[in-house]
Amino acid sequence: MSADSLLDALDPEQRAVATALTGPVCVLAGAGTGKTRAITHRIAYGVRTGVYRPASVLAVTFTARAAGEMRVRLRDLGASGVQARTFHAAALRQLGHFWPKVVGGAPPRLVEQKATLIAEAGRRVGVGVDRVAVRDLSAEVEWAKVSLVTAEDYERAAAAARRPTPAGQDAQAVARLMAAYEDVKTERGVIDFEDVLLLLAAMLAQRGEVAEEVRAQYRHFVVDEYQDVSPLQQYLLDQWLGGRHDVCVVGDPSQTIYSFAGATPHHLLTFGRHHPGARVVRLVRDYRSTPQVVDLANRVLTATRRPSDPVPLHLVAQQPDGPPVRFTAYEDDEAEAAGIAARAARLIASGVPASEIAVLYRTNVQSEAFEQALAAAGVGYQVRGGERFFSRRDVRDALVLLRGGARSADPDVPLGQTVRDILTSVGWAAQAPAARGAARERWDAMQALVGLADDLVAARGDVTLADLVAELDDRAASQLAPTVDGVTLASLHAAKGLEWDAVFLAGLSDGLLPISLAQTEAAVSEERRLLYVGVTRARTHLEVSYAASRTPGSRSTRSRSRFLAGLWPGDRVRLGARRTTAVADPEVLERLRGWRARVADERGVAAFRVLPDVALEAVAAAMPSTPADLRHVQGLGATRLREYGEELLRVVADEDDPDVARSARTKLR
Structure with missing residues (x-):
């Protein structure tokens, strides 16, 4: 593939992104407008034209899954060797490299969970630390650290941000706990995920030889989902750049949904101030969704926009007309779950794959009703945010068998058949089990591996079992699971970055969306953006619903979400x-x-x-x-x-x- 042929698959705005190879570039990309295509083609075009050395490019994003997807796309475009990682993965790699030279010895052990350390810190300062309190206090410590707020500054910063006090504690108690938490980590010789970024940023800021080596290595930066960067991540990016301006940022202020965790669109909205002369490209052609879905998405953002909110991008649908958006009011939660399960079953019967259907809700506790209703309807499902695919024991066992088989696989037997033969011993069969339960879940997992093998053959042609194992190892490292054949149940936050042919947005009543905890105008605006994210996950079928009461026979106390005012059919x-x-x-x-x-x-x-x-x-x-x-x-x-x-x-x-x-x-x- 020639350099110029890379541009043939892009629209004019995407091409403008791909050819803006130097200097500061800000891409404002609406949902479904092909931002990943634009930035991966930009990197590949830079490599093909000789402007970039692959090893000199660092692309950072927010999830291992997104980074893994970016690496796959870059490899397919002939740009292997480009580093595409999360902020934490990139920082951890660099910290591990420099620590022995700067500090000496091995880096401190990284702890993935704060619970034990928070509990110990709480006991030291007399703060109650039951399971719920530990969770809430851990989240507050994380917010403070990614916001660059120290224990000494916490009271003032929390008041300015109108943070609700976690676990019933006052701000002084939280500040004392934060200080004790840092002491506990020091005594045990461990660091947390936020420390990885803090320590590396400090090392780059204070040690000239370290900064010089990193900046000599990485000349060009790409930051995806830039609306979600925290002050800490921005500080690290500033250290990587060292005053240079070869950075391309991509984001959408209307998709800022993680402010509670320290994310802020401020850096995206003020990019031009910090990088004078930045080129701004707007991607508004929506290739994902039908005009009916796009129209609702645009109206969700503009119906009652606050003057202080940034002007949203107005999406322009590129897909042909589809079915109208369905709006349904149910009597209670049970009726809503049963109704959605029945609708999902009808979609599957009409030819929509179960894996292309999702039920999205505001809180994880809402999933149980849908799990029961789908099971009763005989519809398979998977809960996103539950046990990770590659952590399942049956998947681990299957990977062991596939690795062993790769050493003795007959090259004359097609890959798909080889994989089917191997996985038969761990639960795969030509026909799925009729009943739901553990056996069906195991079959679904094995079928996902079989499907991935078939997809690789279709995409690359001559693929060996060793190639499949290498692909699975890469996906496991990135938590980029193959598609499981079942309806996806997920919270609206967990659905960010994903898309399906059919989406059910459930439980859209005041108190759930916006959630009752949203007590400030900024928090309510974020809840509206969360609905926008949910709407834009749908390609063709979109159904919106709420339940008037929680249980059958109870009094109808709920009203539909205020965000649907003027959007609900007949609501004039x-x-x-x-x-x-x-x-x-x-x-x-x-x-x-x-x-x-x-x-x-x-x-x-x-x-x-x-x-x-x-x-x-x-x-x-x-x-x-x-x-x-x-x-x-x-x-x-x-x-x-x-x-x-x-x-x-x-x-x-x-x-x-x-x-x-x-x-x-x-x-x-």
């Missing part, structure tokens, strides 16, 4: 004298914000405690003129209606007549 609101979809009146919204600021000041509370932005925007879109109108506005509960209803009507009408106020008060009661 008043705008002037006509009926149309929800659009906030800017003048009314400005008056409402002024009213809210006065009320918040009088009561000495934050503005969002009076009413969040989404509620103000819904009121400004609905333009209610009567108490009955106001009751139909999403995001206003009974308490707020009683407390603020009359004032809201007055502000909307730009009316200060006390008689109007008295009339409204009577009717709202």
Whole structure:
């Protein structure tokens, strides 16, 4: 493949990315717009044209799976030798190389779990450390470290970030625990994952010979998912760059969904300030989803966008028309799970592979109902975020057999047949077991290995069993599991970066999405972005649902998510004298914000405690003129209606007549 032929498969914007080989480049890439294709072709084009030496390029991303996928694509494009790793994997490799020279001896042992160390630190400072507390405190320590917040600065930083205090502890107690945690690690001679980045960054900043060696090695940097970098990761990237500007960053502010863990789109949004003259390329052609899915995705972001939010990319669908998005309200969670299982079964019967169907939800505890419903419907499934594929004992046993078989495999027997013959002894058969359970799960895993062998043959032609084993070893290192034939159950966070032919977005009620823990306007905005990520996972079929109650026969206390206001079929609101979809009146919204600021000041509370932005925007879109109108506005509960209803009507009408106020008060009661 020639250098120029690499560009033939790219659209004009992707080609602009691929040919911008030097200097700072910022790629704003919407969901489904081919960002990985653009950046891998950019690297391969740079290698083919001689601008890059493969070993001089470092591409970093956020998951081992994404890094593994990038390496596979680069290899297929003829750019083997390029380093594609996660931040932590790249840093750990460099730290291991320099530690004996700089410090002496082997690096400290890396601990993968903080629980034991956090528990010991808690005991030392008198902080309660039950299992839930340990989990929450571990997460808070991680947030502080990736945010470059020390124990001494924690109280101030946590207050500024409006962090909820974990495990019922006050900020002073958490700060004491953080200091004790560092002491425990030092005494035991261990480091955690955040230390890997901190130690390497410090080494690069303080030791000129180390920085010189790394910067001589790596001349060109690519950072994927740049909207999710933490201050710590940005600090390390700055040390790698050393003031240079040969860096290409790729991201989408509308897909920032990990702020709770320290991720921030700030660095993406301000890239041009730190890299003057940066070239900005926008990828908006959506090759993944039908126009129906793309339209809903665009509307989710723009329906009630806050003025402070970055302007989202407007996706332009490239796929042909598909079925309309389905919206369903169920009576309870059990009915919702059963309904989705039945719909999934019908899709499978119509020809959609089970592996191309996903059920996505906000919290992991929601998965149980769908597991039971799918099992009852006879539909296979896999829970993403459960036991990792390569950690399964039956998969490990299969890999041992395949390695042994590679030494004596008959070259005249097709790879697919060889793999089938070997795996027959560990649960594979030509027909899947009829019943669900352990036997079916084992068969699904073996069938995934068989399918991978067939895919390799189809893609590369003459492939040996040794090649398959090497592929599996590489995938195991990257946790890039082969496809298992079953409906995927996953949280919205776990679904980031994935896609399916059919997606069910379940449990879309207020309290679940946005989750009740989202108490600030920024947190609610992030929940909206999470819904956007969920919508954009679907290629063709998208179904949106919520349940009015939790259990059969219980009172219907739930309302559908405020994010669906104006998007649900038949959900129309008043705008002037006509009926149309929800659009906030800017003048009314400005008056409402002024009213809210006065009320918040009088009561000495934050503005969002009076009413969040989404509620103000819904009121400004609905333009209610009567108490009955106001009751139909999403995001206003009974308490707020009683407390603020009359004032809201007055502000909307730009009316200060006390008689109007008295009339409204009577009717709202």
